[in-house]
Amino acid sequence: MTGQPYSQDEIRDALGAMRVRAPAFFAALSPGEFTRGTAERWSPAHHLHHLILSNKPVAYALTLPQDRLPLRPGDLPSREYMQVRDLYREALATGVRASGRYLPDPHGTQDALVAEYSGTLELLEHNLLMYWTDAELDAHTLVHPVLGPLSVREMLFFTLYHNEHHLKGVQASLNRTENP
Template sequence: MTTPEPVTRDDLIAAFHAARDEIGAYFAGLPAPVFLNGTAERWSPAHHLDHLIRSNAPVTAGLNIPRHLLAPRDPGEGSRSYAGVRAEYHAALARGQKAFGRYLPEPRDDQAGLVARYRDGLDALLGALGTWADGDLDTCNMLHPVLGNISVREMLYFTLYHNWHHQDGVRLLFGQDATR
């Protein structure tokens, strides 16, 4: 992410717009043979992008659930920072956590189709996020499959970082500098 770490809802909206544009353009610009070169064990860029599509969709669905149906957060319990969520995710990866179940990629679309689905998915997330007030992001919990019950704000921090993390993983595969 080339912008400062997000704090507010408006920061998150700007950061997700940047992710949609920059990550989408990066994956769209890869040569087709490179984009598709991989296996279920050694993911191709197509696998990474499909995984992001699969991972972003439940967050969007959660943002669209009526607030009163989400688990309430204990009053006074704040949300961790973007850096704090990132550190917890890195700790889970260090313990050997990997994608599983519905988050395992099975790319079936061509490159243009996957990139379009990725961008459309982030547009849907942005639309759902736009219905939330900044303060409400700390009043409800969402269940993350690895991090457990975390605030909506923390889920958004995770989701944003997760997108950049996978782009960086692909960049490293090709000897390019990772930016996060």
């Protein structure tokens, strides 16, 4: 991702761009490349399944009635995309890794996993448009398992960066980096 999204429209546009780039990359891998890995050294299929497991709860949370979500203090502005990115990088530097329900165990065909992943991004875009205004993104809190309470906007920033982080990690491991 080249820009730093902030508004609801910019976040949706970034999700849409990821929905084009990432599935195209994963779909273009040979079956051998897609599945080469272990539980300790993830294959592209593991990374993709992890992203599915991570994106789905955020997409679901966007459908919850807002009165069921904690309010964010009104004087506490949402951090910007790069600040959330840096917060996540700091957590990774401490050795934090995926665990529990976020550990991938990919099953199914490459096409099915790519389609399911693309569907999670499409659902995020749809739910963001249907259930949230730009101002509401700052008014409510979702809890990230490592980063703690984040505004809905910050959670979407995390989700965008998390997808980008894994895509670039897989590209680097296969020596297939792209220049956005």
